[in-house]
Amino acid sequence: MTWPNVTINQLNQRQGVINEIERTVLFIGHAHDGAATVGDLVMLNSQSDIDVELTDASDSLRENLRAAQLNAGQNWQAYALIVPAGADTAAKVDAIRNVQPMISVEGVVSIGDLSADTTAADIGIFSALREELISKHGRWVWFMLAVPGPHKGGAPKSWAQYLEQLSTNATGKAAHAVQLVPALWGNEVGALAGRLCHRSVTIADSPARVKTGALVGLSSDLPVDSAGVELNLAHLRAMHDLRYSVPMWYADYEGMYWSDGLTLDVKGGDYPVIEYLRIVDKAARRVRLQAIAKIADRALNSTPGSIAAHKTYFSRTMRDMSRSTQITGITFPGEVKPPREGDVEIVWSYTTAVSIYLVVRPYESPKAITVSIMLDTSLEAQS
Known part of the structure; x- marks a missing residue:
């Protein structure tokens, strides 16, 4: 015998739109000497006045954020995190861990005047942090590291000496989610991060795409080495061959462009360029949510x-x-x-x-x- 009744259930089929975190990047860098407050997470967008919002940030961090803002175009959004002047990579990693309850981003850009010999260690530290964020939070994050130019991190170097240092940093390293960007002009890492966030293209497009437009914000003066020799395409090609991501230009074609978004993946790996990693990371984020709903x-x-x-x-x-x-x-x-x-x-x-x-x-x-x-x-x- 069944008592007459009606039960109405509202079923959730999980068919809604998943919020996009792609094109949102966290920039982390040092405060200037004598900064009053550091450690705060700063939200930025296309309308932000970088100098006003980041009064305690170092010149390098502000300069790269301006380049990112210019190259990203409309509807850019990002976060900035300032660590104390002189803070090492371990302090940066701790700061990134501490903001995980507040934000979720596609990538992290690390900016700072580190010595050249610390870059090799940084690669392993940030590669390990990616695995930690995946295992603890189910977050797939790539990292972009600014590498000191030939006039930073010790005595000024010639292009040959600088290339030797770059080779020492990257040779033998396997980190498919880490990109290295030499700071030759000083703000390239910001320009590249902004270019990757430009909404006129998809995350599957290479930063080398010429139709995206020329880079904005890089000085028209070419960098020079310790002997006053100007940077040329041969130097940039040599850095590219060492798996560094660098700008470039084309003879008789106006503007400065990007070579390729190289990662430190192993020879024959599936993710030698950032656009391959970004599409698989995006798929992983979304399929994870679908799978959770099926438990x-x-x-x-x-x-x-x-x-x-x-x-x-x-x-x-x-x-x-x-x-x-x-x-x-x-x-x-x-x-x-x-x-x-x-x-x-x-x-x-x-x-x-x-x-x-x-x-x-x-x-x-x-x-x-x-x-x-x-x-x-x-x-x-x-x-």
């Missing part, structure tokens, strides 16, 4: 119907990221290619554990273009 949900089971339905469910992130736009016949591709049959696989290990495998496919991006021109001197038939 102990018996609708996810080993039956063929459930597996088919959940292949569609877990491919949602790739479908969302693959949306392209067509304007006047020109297609602007999405962040990844649309998922294909077999790009999502679901394998049950036992009755309470399931493994889900996803394939993310980036679009091709031409960075080396070869054009061959042939001459045809044959006579055309006369009409």
Whole structure:
């Protein structure tokens, strides 16, 4: 016997939009000598007056934030964190840990006049911090480190000596989520971070993309070494080959551009450039939230119907990221290619554990273009 009744349940299907943290970066740097207060987290956007908001920051931190603001364009937002003057990398890492309950960001930019020989140690420290943030908070964060120029971190160096120092710092290092940017002009790391946050392009676009526009804020005067020799493309190419991310220019083409967003991934690794890492990090953030919603949900089971339905469910992130736009016949591709049959696989290990495998496919991006021109001197038939 059943007592007559009606029960209404409002079911949450988790179909809402996931807030974007991509293009939001934390800048961390030192205070100037004699600063009154440090340690506060400062929120910044396109309208912020950097000098007013960061009165206690060092000139280097303010200069790089101005470059980031200029190169990011509209709707830029970022955070700045100031550590005491002279604070070491361990203090920076502690400061980054302390702000985790307050903010979630895509990347961290470390700025400071460190000695050249500390850069090698910093690579390992920040690479370890990424793994810590993933394991503790489920946050995938990349790091960008400003490397002192030839006139910082000891006696001024010639370009040859500086390249030798750069080689010592990076050779043998494996850190696929760390980028090294030499501070030749002084504000390149800010310019690159801003370029990566520009909303006219996607996170899947390389900072080398020329159509994004020329870099803004770098001095028109070329840096010189200890002997007064100007920086040239050969020097920049040598730094690039050492896995440093550097600006560049093209002969007879106006403007300063970027070479490539190189990371310290191993030879043959999947993430040698930042755009590959960014799309996989974005997919990881979103799929994690989808997976949490399925904990102990018996609708996810080993039956063929459930597996088919959940292949569609877990491919949602790739479908969302693959949306392209067509304007006047020109297609602007999405962040990844649309998922294909077999790009999502679901394998049950036992009755309470399931493994889900996803394939993310980036679009091709031409960075080396070869054009061959042939001459045809044959006579055309006369009409």
